[in-house]
Amino acid sequence: MSFDTPADDTSASHEDRPSKSQRKREMQALQDLGEKIIALSEAERARLPLSDDMRFAVEETGRIRSHEGRRRHMQYVGKLMRREDTEAIQAAFEAFEQEKLRRDHAFHRLEKWRERLIDEGDEALEAFIAEFPDVDRQTLRQLIRNAKSERKRGKPPANARKLFRLIRDTAGL
Template sequence: MSKKHADPAVEAPDERPSKSQLKREMHELQQLGETLIAMKPGERARFALSDDMERAIAETARITSREARRRHMQYVGKLMRKEDLPAIRGEFDAIEREKSQRDHAFHRLEKWRNRLLDEGDSAVEGFVQEYPHADRQVLRQLIRNARREAEQQKPPTSARKLFKHLRESAELKAQD
C-alpha cells in the first residue's frame, strides 16, 4: 500500500501566473515604455513618471546599438512595473479621446467646407450662425476663388485657405 502525501502545493490550484503570462505582461510593459519614449517631451510631461523612468527615457536617445537598445527596453519594462500603471493607462485613454474629438471636429469642418463650396451664400449664413466669429466677406471671397480654381483645374489653394479659415473660426468659438 502506497502512502499518499498531502502536499498542499500539489492539491491547490496554482494561483501564480504562468511563465508565459509573465512574459506577455513584461512585453506589454516594454511596449508601453516604448510608446512613452516615442512621445515628444511635451506630450510625455502629462504623465506622472518616476525620476528613474525619466532618466531611462532620456538615456534611450544615447543608445545606438541594437542589442544595447533591446536590453535597455527590458530595463524600461522592469521600471514600468514600479510606475502607476492605472494612471498611465488613464492618461493614454484621455489622449485617445482628445484625438478622437479632434478628428471628429476636423471631419465636421471638412463637411462644412464642402457644403460651402456646393451651396454658396445660403451655407455661409448657416456657418456664421454656428460660428459668429467667422468673417462673411472672407468666406465668400474664398468660396468664389475656390470655385474658380476648380473650374480652371488649378491646385485647390483657396479651398485650403477656406478650410484654414473655418478651423480658425471654430477655435475662436471654442475659446468663448
C-alpha cells in the first residue's frame, strides 16, 4: 500500500496557491491602491481606467462618516480592485508622477531665471529677452528693479513673486 501518491497531489496543489499571509498582503496592496485613487482629484480620477462600479464606490467614500463604516467600505473597494486593470492604473499613476516631475523641473528652471534676473542684471535680462522675445520688457525691468530693492531693504518678496508670475506666464506654463 502506498500513501505517497495522495499526499504528493495535495502538497503540489498547496504549493501552487499563495499562502494566507500572501493573499492578505495582496488584498492590502489593492486596498492601498484604492486609497490612492480616492485621494486623487476628480480630474485625475477621470483619467484612470476604472469600471463604473469602482467609480461609484470611490464617490461613495466621501459620504461615509463612520470610522468602522469607512473601514468596511475600504475593504469593499479592495475587493472591487481585484476586478480592475491594476497594471493600467499603476501606469496612470506613473504618468501622473512624470507630469509632476516635469512641472517641478520647469518651475525650478523659472525660479533660476528669476534669481538670475535679480542677481545678474542686464546680462541675464538680455539672455531672457533672447529666449522669450514676446515678454513685456518694461514690466520685466520694473519688476526686477523693485525685487532688487525689496531684497536690499529686507522686505517681503512681493515683487519677486510678481516677477516669477510674469516669467511663468511668458514661458507659457
